[in-house]
Each structure stands twice: as structure tokens, then as C-alpha cells.
Amino acid sequence: MALRKDFLWGGATAANQCEGGYLEGNKGLSTVDVIPAGRDRVSVMKGKMKMLECNDQYFYPSHEAIDFYHRYKEDISLFAEMGFKCYRLSIAWTRIFPNGDDAVPNEEGLKFYENVFDECLKYGIEPLVTITHFDVPLHLVKTIGSWRSRKMIDYYERLCETIFTRYKDKVKYWLTFNEINMLLHLPFGSSGLVFEKGENEEAVKYQAAHYQLVASAKATEIARKINPEFKIGCMLAGASTYPYTCAPEDVWKAMERDREHYFFVDVQSRGEYPNYAKKMFERMNIKLKMEDGDEELLKKNTVDFVSFSYYGSRLTSADPEVNTQTAANLFPTLRNPYLKTSEWGWQIDPLGLRITLNALYDRYQKPLFIVENGLGAVDTPDENGHIEDDYRIEYLREHIVAFKAAVEEDGVDLLGYTTWGCIDLVSSSSGQMSKRYGFIYVDKDDDGNGTMKRSKKKSFYWYKKVISSNGEDLE
Numbered sequence: 001m002a003l004r005k006d007f008l009w010g011g012a013t014a015a016n017q018c019e020g021g022y023l024e025g026n027k028g029l030s031t032v033d034v035i036p037a038g039r040d041r042v043s044v045m046k047g048k049m050k051m052l053e054c055n056d057q058y059f060y061p062s063h064e065a066i067d068f069y070h071r072y073k074e075d076i077s078l079f080a081e082m083g084f085k086c087y088r089l090s091i092a093w094t095r096i097f098p099n100g101d102d103a104v105p106n107e108e109g110l111k112f113y114e115n116v117f118d119e120c121l122k123y124g125i126e127p128l129v130t131i132t133h134f135d136v137p138l139h140l141v142k143t144i145g146s147w148r149s150r151k152m153i154d155y156y157e158r159l160c161e162t163i164f165t166r167y168k169d170k171v172k173y174w175l176t177f178n179e180i181n182m183l184l185h186l187p188f189g190s191s192g193l194v195f196e197k198g199e200n201e202e203a204v205k206y207q208a209a210h211y212q213l214v215a216s217a218k219a220t221e222i223a224r225k226i227n228p229e230f231k232i233g234c235m236l237a238g239a240s241t242y243p244y245t246c247a248p249e250d251v252w253k254a255m256e257r258d259r260e261h262y263f264f265v266d267v268q269s270r271g272e273y274p275n276y277a278k279k280m281f282e283r284m285n286i287k288l289k290m291e292d293g294d295e296e297l298l299k300k301n302t303v304d305f306v307s308f309s310y311y312g313s314r315l316t317s318a319d320p321e322v323n324t325q326t327a328a329n330l331f332p333t334l335r336n337p338y339l340k341t342s343e344w345g346w347q348i349d350p351l352g353l354r355i356t357l358n359a360l361y362d363r364y365q366k367p368l369f370i371v372e373n374g375l376g377a378v379d380t381p382d383e384n385g386h387i388e389d390d391y392r393i394e395y396l397r398e399h400i401v402a403f404k405a406a407v408e409e410d411g412v413d414l415l416g417y418t419t420w421g422c423i424d425l426v427s428s429s430s431g432q433m434s435k436r437y438g439f440i441y442v443d444k445d446d447d448g449n450g451t452m453k454r455s456k457k458k459s460f461y462w463y464k465k466v467i468s469s470n471g472e473d474l475e
């Protein structure tokens, strides 16, 4: 079995990391607009440091980002030149509902995305839309505590109903929440949660998770009414966890770690809370507030496909003495001595992608979609301004070989592959521009200086060949 003929090759971005124009077109402020670059970024994202206003002493990379808001036509034409079949992007909630609870949507915001979708469709590029990618209207954080409140479900529903109706003939593929499991690790960055001293943070997070899971199921229900052709997916920060040794205690720990993440997709894809989660809540003395009808809604509205991001595998040990850590996607992991790392310490493990694909397919038996994968690296233009990013080509090549093996040799059903940050954009974890993922270079530095000029890297031409040969020509 080869890759599907209609395999969705492409790239992915998120509104807050590329659009800029943070107050243009009547857009309201969202959580990401008050998350600064620099050393306080992670504390703010974790909900440990409360920062709900902009402060002149900080630099906020989302405010201008790479100015996709004004340059989307040029950017999409470059995607088209590479032969993209698909472009994954997110909708900024506050462009559509500036405060989140507005009675009427903002026409300028709706029109902006309509133009973006039309531009994609002009080139035969299928839009894949993340309904929310790490942004919550700031007004809802201030007034109701964001996803602490059940009212969020109604506001999210209003957003979904509005965009599903408006774009029903332009968009087919939707993802409800980006990396939904990141709520546990970056509660403010992903979901707008800030904690008060002394409260049971785990209870707050799992209650918020319940509301997001209900909201995701509601979105699926509404989507099917508005257009039965829609395909709705969930989105997981994926990566299998390896045990540090073959000691059964390590294997057990790795299984527990994986369940922490699978928990969300277990509900979204199988339609009910798994028994291990119910037992965990008992042990943690967490009593979820559920309403009549929640369980039935979850059961009836499971996703059509499972999407995930993959940057590298995770490693864990039951032995507290084993504690050499390295950075990874959003939270650190143990250092695996068998793997190389990126300049940011993220471990590189192409076979881990094949393992993760198999684990997810065995568990859910639904089509999968790799919606993020890539190498964050420093790119230095040579004297002619060219970027020979062979390191990025090598990373992507090895991961493509791995997912092709999962499809061709293991029989995994894979819908597509959208590499992360197909055009350089602001890094989510660090707020830097210098952590680049793109095929397209953007002339801008970490302090916001630069011309914003776009130029093609060596990987641009390489990926074009990969796409036109449907993954056969990887040289």
C-alpha cells in the first residue's frame, strides 16, 4: 500500500505566530497578545505568573509576527509554488468575536479568513482549519476565568456555528483544539487558566479539560448538521514515551505517561472517559462537575480522524536518580543517549514517528493526520542571501521515510502531512524568530527588526520535488 493519491502534503501555521495585526480589523486582545518574549514567557504560559495586560518593558512577538495579515497573498502563492495540496492555519477567535461573548460576529474578521480561504482555493490548496490554536479572548479570562467556567462551551459553540456556516463551502477539514493535552502543561498558554495560591491546580485543569472535551463534541455535532461532508479531527501533542530501562517499573511509568496524553483522545475518539482516568480522579480526589447529557454527547460525537504533532519521542524513568533532562515540545523529557538533539535540545527520533503512528492507529483505528513536524534551527544566509538548510532537509527526509514505512509496511491509514512553520514564524515556546522551521525565510530578528522580505531556502525546492513525486523522490 503506497501513500494515498490524494495525500495532503503541505505546511502549518497558527494565527498568533504569523498574522500580526493584533488590533487591526477590530480584533480584540487574546491571551497570546499578553505573553511576552524573554525569560518570563514560560512562567506566564504555565499560569504561574499572572500577566493580563501589556507592559512597555516587554516585547510581544504576536503583535506584528511575520505580518501574514497583510502579506497572505504573497505567502500563499509561495505555498502554491511548492505544490501544497493543503495549508493548515488557525482562526484567531478574537478576530471573529473580539471579546468572545459578543452577540454579533465581527464582519472584518470573517472577511479576512474568507479572503485567505479563497486565495488557497484559487491554487487548489485545501485549507485545514484549527478552530483555536493557543488563544482565548482576554476578556473571557478576566470576566469568567476562561475554561474554568462552563459558559466557555457556549462561547466556543457560537464561534463554531459562525465559522462553520460562513465557510461551509470553502473548508472541509477542521481541528477543534490545538494540542489539547497541553492544557495540563501550559494552562495559561493553551487555555487561559491562571491559578490562585493554594488551590488544587489538577482539579482546575481536569475540570477545564472536561469543558473542552464537551465543547469539542458539541462542535462536531454542529458541524455535521451544517455540512455532513465536514471532517472533524482532534489534535494531540503526540510522541510515544519510552521506558529508560527494561525494569518493569520504568515500563509502567512510561505507560502512565502515555495515558496522561491519550486521555484526551480516548474521550474524543472513543467517546467516553477511560476507566484508568476515572480511577485516577478517585485517587486525586477530583470530582468532575458534569451535566446531564454530557456523557451522551461525548459518546455520539466522536471525531472522524486523529491528528497530532510530532517532534521527537519522550523518555521516562521510575528512578528519581535518573534525572538528566533536555528540552522538548513544551515540557522537558529525559535525555535519551541514543538520539541526537536540535540546537534547542529537542531530541530527533524519526523511528519514534513510526512508533507513534502505529500506537495511535492500533488504539483508535481511525485515519491519522500528521499536522506538525519539523526542525527548529538557526539559518544563516550566505553572502548571496541563500540558505542551504541541508540539516532541515535531512530531518524531514528521515521523518517522511518513517511515516511512509508506517503506511506502506504497517498499513496505517494516513491522510496527510503538514510540516510545522512552513514559513518562518514566531516560536511558541521561546517567542524567538531565530528558531526557524520554514522553507521560506523571513527577514526578521528576535527583537522585531528586519525587512520581512520572504526568500526561498534550499528546502523549498526539495519539498516541491517531494510533493510532485508524492513522496517518491526524497533526494
Ligand code: BG6
Residues within 6 Å of the ligand: 014, 017, 178, 179, 237, 309, 329, 330, 372, 376, 420, 426, 427, 428, 429, 430, 435
Ligand atoms: C507545537 C505548537 O507545540 O509546537 C506550535 O502547536 C509550536 O504552536 C510548535 O510553534 C513548535 O514549538 P516551538 O516552541 O519551537 O515554536
